[in-house]
Amino acid sequence: MAQSFSGGCVCGGVRYTANKLRPLWYCHCEQCRRMTGNFMAASQVDIADISVVGSPKWFYVSEKSRYGFCSECGSQLFWRNDDNDYLSVTGGSLDASKGLKVGGHIFTCEKAEYVKIPAEELTFLTYWSQPPE
Numbered sequence: 485m486a487q488s489f490s491g492g493c494v495c496g497g498v499r500y501t502a503n504k505l506r507p508l509w510y511c512h513c514e515q516c517r518r519m520t521g522n523f524m525a526a527s528q529v530d531i532a533d534i535s536v537v538g539s540p541k542w543f544y545v546s547e548k549s550r551y552g553f554c555s556e557c558g559s560q561l562f563w564r565n566d567d568n569d570y571l572s573v574t575g576g577s578l579d580a581s582k583g584l585k586v587g588g589h590i591f592t593c594e595k596a597e598y599v600k601i602p603a604e605e606l607t608f609l610t611y612w613s614q615p616p617e
């Protein structure tokens with residue numbers, strides 16, 4: 485049986501339970517950098533495998549790309565492209581992350597210069613050069 489994960493925002497207004505989380509990736513793209521204040525550390529889950537309690541606020545950064553966060557405390561929780569049937573879930577919002585694997589770093593071409601990536605960790609200049617799985 486797949487491992488189940490739970491998580492939520494700081495104030496507890498938004499909670500979720502997710503199954504079958506994919507490896508976590510660090511996204512250094514400019515949008516994630518600005519939205520999170522550093523970079524996005526996020527796993528992925530199929531929409532069918534996550535249930536959300538509460539109403540995250542969604543902010544569209546482009547026509548189909550949106551970030552989800554708690555409208556009360558501001559915690560970053562989700563990212564989604566409307567063309568995809570999966571959701572990105574921030575690693576930091578998990579109650580416990582034991583068992584979650586790390587894939588590597590994407591969009592390193594847009595990362596903040598002060599962020600140092602260990603040489604042994606996988607890095608990709610863009611998402612599309614190596615789709616996370």
Ligand SMILES: [Zn+2]
Pocket residue numbers: 493494495496497498554555556557558559
């Ligand atoms: Zn909250």
Ligand SMILES: [Zn+2]
Pocket residue numbers: 511512513514515516517524591
């Ligand atoms: Zn990003």
